[in-house]
Amino acid sequence: MSQLRTVQVLGGGAGSSAHVSSLAAGLVARGVQVTVCAPAGSRAHGLPAPGARYVAVPRRSDPAAVAALRTACAGADIVHAHGLHAAVRAGIALSGRGTPLVVTWHTRARAEGARGRLLRLLERRAARAAAVVLGTSWDLVDRARRRGARDARLAPAAIPALRFPGASDDGKTRAELGAVGRPLLVSVAQHGHDTLLDAARGWSVLDPVPLLAVVGEGPRSGALRRRIAAEGLPVVLAGGPDEVGELLAAADLAVVAGGGEGGPLLAQEALRLGIPLVAARADGLPELVGDAAELVPQGDAEALAGAVVRLLGDPGRRERLAESGRAQAAGWPSEDDTIAHVLSVYDELAQPPAAARA
CATH class of the missing domain: 3.40.50.2000 (Glycogen Phosphorylase B;)
Incomplete structure (x- = not known):
């Protein structure tokens, strides 16, 4: 043949x-x-x-x-x-x-x-x-x-596990981002970034203020930069898809706010690494993550911000989600x-x- x-x-x-x-x-x-x-x-x-x-x-x-x-x-x-x-x-x-x-x-x-x-x-x-x-x-x-x-x-x-150098014990990644002594959240540039930035404004009342690192360069990055600068949001753009694994390994939470291919990719890697995930109900994510994430309605910035605030204040819930995430990923x-x-x-x-x- x-x-x-x-x-x-x-x-x-x-x-x-x-x-x-x-x-x-x-x-x-x-x-x-x-x-x-x-x-x-x-x-x-x-x-x-x-x-x-x-x-x-x-x-x-x-x-x-x-x-x-x-x-x-x-x-x-x-x-x-x-x-x-x-x-x-x-x-x-x-x-x-x-x-x-x-x-x-x-x-x-x-x-x-x-x-x-x-x-x-x-x-x-x-x-x-x-x-x-x-x-x-x-x-x-x-x-x-x-x-x-x-x-x-x-x-x-x-999707294969992302290859990246292991997170360093001295917190090098967090230090480079300016996230020492404050929570680090990682997300991805995608459709729904306005909801993500609205949510960032909502959780900025916390002390210390969480830093959101958004991964992904593309057609949406210009609009993201302009709004971040105009509103002084606690958000940084952190490179392309190759950096997702390294950033997640240093993160306290992963956040998926909207639709697009980057969301499931981020969600899969977060669960594999045991990083608690807050995600919008979009693009098959409920089916993908099961009970191993906090799910919120798509486009609801208030619900997204509220879920992040609750998780940051509940170490026990974060640990349970981390364990559930690894178990969910093992069944993929x-x-x-x-x-x-x-x-x-x-x-x-x-x-x-x-x-x-x-």
Whole structure:
């Protein structure tokens, strides 16, 4: 039988980038030929994986970008797109070809008005173009089915534990951030940052005032900086996704305020490390964390601030959450489980051409 050839199409989100890096490495180790098509900046998330071919393809949907993706997908047995916009581009690039398209939805995009209608249209287009839609939570599986997916399945995506130097005993990370003698909270730049900053204003009445370190550079960082400076908030921007593990290891609490791929990534690493988590009920997080986090309504800054204040004042509750988090993380699928599941989907879809080549 010929070697299975796959193309992984990535939009560039932090969570899906880490997942694709892990998936590509695992597939290569199992004898699969892998090409990763992703924006150039995705290299910061562990791409390209060893043994995989990397092709920089803009995240745009203009003819030139789609043509580049179409060329990269030539000869593939399976194309696997990660995220809504990557799925739409891959569907366009594969139009007229018989190549099966697998789509993984990692998070749910949210918008109102005209943008919301556009997102629903894109979701329908992505769902109907796919032979199989894999959702990382039941909420996403149900959404794909409502949008017309022929075959939608649950496929929790294992994300590898972040690699970072161990937290130093002398509190070097906390000292560099200015968090000596005060609580350190770690969050991630994502949709919902206004709620996060509103909450930071709420917990600034504490003594000492907690410092919030927000990880992630991107289109939202400019707005974050402007508001932090204008209001004098106890918040610092603390680098990119590669720093998440080290910052969490030094943190007292992790906070996820809104939607987007960075939230589940932060939540998973916090629970693995035993860092108490306060999170909005968004993007499958309740399903992911179970009872191992304080969950609050999405968009409710008062509830978010209140949960943080209560936890900072209750060491016993923080310790119980830390223990529950480690136990919850131990039950998540491993990278091997995830790769085996994805391979089974590929084998199912590639069976007719594979049989013909045998």
